[in-house]
């Protein structure tokens with residue numbers, strides 16, 4: 011008899027990871043101390059663009075505790091290629107060499123120019139002040155349009171332009187749709203809008219750090235990185251080291267959000283210095299350093315043209331982007347806008363689509379992946395312009411979406427951008443969200459407030475979205491000129507006592523892999539959750555991997571685990587048959603036991619594990635091991651989707667925005683652990699809402715980041731955010747055996763437009779149809795004031811516009 | 823300067839530089855690396871510990887100011903292998919993801935509950951205003967703190983009461 015064991019997948023398991031994290035027994039990189047370890051501190055340029063005339067390090071060299079001081083001239087030549095960029099999006103993309111330390115010109119404020127090595131971190135920091143750098147300031151170029159203007163100062167003089175690359179997708183050319191220019195010429199409605207994606211700071215809570223130990227036969231690097239495997243390969247490639255002599259360990263990592271996807275000049279200089287001195291070194295940055303030196307995210311100007319018929323059917327979409335790369339190219343930076351190319355059409359059936367982006371250099375910190383990478387930007391653009399189109403057409407914005415989205419029965423559906431969405435049910439998620447939100451009730455209240463002229467106005471914001479998760483099918487990455495593949499690796503080791511070690515290439519930094527992977531393996535092998543240990547983040551134990559980003563862990567890495575577990579069972583089966591003296595075909599496997607059909611004769615995985623270990627009685631030719639490994643390369647992305655609804659109250663006298671309620675219903679397919687899914691959604695919402703309302707990296711005219719600490723960069727606290735109502739529908743993905751879709755970025759992607767749409771909706775009757783993010787009280791207030799003044803001043807023209815908007819806004 | 827600080831029940835005497843911050847003293851000299859540093863402007867709260875029973879950001883206190891004081895860190899909360907109810911509530915309510923803010927959040931939450939044993943949502947949110955978390959969106963943290971309050975409330979059972987009085991003597995009443 012097999013016992014019925016409750017399945018682990020689908021259960022809200024409390025996390026295995028928590029125990030060490032709530033008791034302070036965590037292994038952060040900065041906790042590590044090795045014998046004889048020295049400390050590094052980096053001197054950073056205060057100027058955004060300058061020639062380095064000279065650097066005098068004599069005084070610093072004799073400062074207390076100082077062991078050595080290096081400048082770019084000392085260190086940088088050891089890397090022929092400079093810091094790597096892995097995504098040459100076009101054959102003629104300009105990829106200026108990014109040095110490990112600048113020795114000739116600095117191109118952004120925060121770029122490293124010298125590094126001090128001392129016995130303590132404080133001594134290293136102190137000695138920075140004794141370094142004398144003579145700079146010759148150069149003209150600074152900031153802002154995407156300025157950078158492309160005639161005669162603009164050039165970030166990289168030798169390139170002769172600030173334009174980095176132009177990448178185009180056209181549905182007529184690709185054969186996925188018709189010509190967008192035809193749609194523009196022939197549609198009844200043509201609406202153009204420009205949106206700005208402000209620059210953001212990923213702001214993981216643990217600052218970056220690395221420790222390099224050169225004293226063993228392998229060089230060991232501990233780093234607060236999201237990508238230990240990529241880092242290992244890139245370290246070898248960048249510094250010309252034999253790859254087998256490098257081991258990278260990502261211990262506990264305190265958040266990433268794409269911000270720790272980079273390969274850092276600091277990691278490279280730490281390696282070079284550790285090798286030269288023959289001693290372990292540690293580099294840990296301060297928060298102020300993180301803000302200027304770790305990559306930023308977003309920073310785009312989006313010009314959108316949408317076309318439609320008067321009945322609300324959309325006919326075309328044209329997207330022209332300018333994307334700020336900063337001063338150099340990040341590891342995957344140039345590809346970030348391209349990920350958006352596939353998402354601008356979102357859940358809608360556009361017959362025609364054209365996308366072009368121009369990547370641009372400016373004298374700022376480089377930009378690279380930040381939670382969602384390209385997809386939040388795209389979702390913002392399309393969800394904002396759908397609202398504007400609804401106003402133009404006099405339709406309810408929800409009705410417009412419903413009219414144009416892919417219907418449940420139309421899946422699988424190949425979009426105009428060339429992706430095939432495997433499954434989805436926008437109707438179900440929307441129906442549930444509307445009910446939880448009380449959509450109709452809030453629309454009624456909105457109308458009443460408008461009519462009574464209440465000083466606090468109510469707005470409703472909608473964002474129905476999808477995204478592509480599970481980055482990525484290797485063939486797709488190849489077609490987009492990304493240097494690597496998108497598979498993931500897993501290994502399962504069955505120990506003699508029947509306990510299990512799962513080794514995953516997808517290294518976690520807060521997503522709960524140890525728990526979720528245990529749940530998957532517990533179900534597959536029928537062993538207790540507690541008997542499973544998940545090992546990750548060390549290129550020695552997990553020798554292959556593509557790491558964690560782009561919501562790929564579960565839908566790529568988790569499937570590799572499933573496949574490896576299947577192999578364990580395949581290896582166990584002939585052994586079980588041998589032990590029970592029956593034919594393999596007579597066996598069935600359930601709840602951890604092979605049993606002979608129709609009898610109560612059974613043998614457990616644990617029994618087989620011991621039999622394999624002792625190897626006393628195995629069938630001929632069988633390897634004495636159940637250990638198995640496999641890789642999974644997805645054949646398609648997965649497409650989570652959802653409906654997010656936000657009710658915002660705007661105080662029209664102060665411009666203050668209060669989120670009254672936020673409801674989202676996400677469809678992430680099968681949820682392995684609903685508790686973790688909910689947590690990911692909450693965190694994602696906070697980040698997306700923060701983009702809408704609070705956060706922006708601001709530079710002054712000289713290129714200095716004026717929001718360079720947590721005192722000026724407004725990361726929301728608990729007091730700044732509401733509680734969210736989250737729920738799910740479950741439409742399994744049809745392209746992986748778990749039916750999972752991924753969730754890491756969904757909240758961030760969907761929430762920014764939901765909030766901005768809500769705020770605009772609240773003040774639209776004043777004539778406001780756009781406000782730049784973040785929607786600070788000052789900006790909201792100004793928008794209202796400006797429109798009110800324009801109404802008085804401009805008379806009938808603006809008045810007429812207001813009249814028509816009023817009529818449509820109030821029509822329910 | 824020579825200082826003596828009792829950390830998690832053990833007394834440590836050390837020579838420290840006058841400029842050394844308490845957090846660096848704890849991490850580098852006492853070896854309490856459970857307390858972490860997230861910023862250099864006293865904005866993030868990751869470094870929160872209890873100094874004589876009240877929460878402080880240990881990056882804004884000099885080690886010499888802690889001379890003769892009692893410090894409790896995240897590593898000193900569990901007693902006899904038993905987690906503090908707030909630690910337990912964080913686990914139960916999935917109030918952490920990467921966990922980097924967590925030691926500070928837990929220390930601050932305990933102080934908050936000592937001041938207000940039954941806070942409503944608003945009070946919890948305001949009480950945690952000085953502690954930043956980038957992962958959780960705070961909702962589960964708020965839930966955890968309120969759940970812990972409930973667990974620790976007199977009448978919630980003998981176990982909860984024992985833990986509650988334990989906390990009170992360590993945090994609130996144990997102060998001056």
Ligand code: FES
Nearest residue numbers: 860864866867881
């Ligand atoms: S490290 Fe102390 S408040 Fe941020």
Ligand code: FES
Nearest residue numbers: 919921955956957
């Ligand atoms: S759990 Fe990651 S910062 Fe709070």
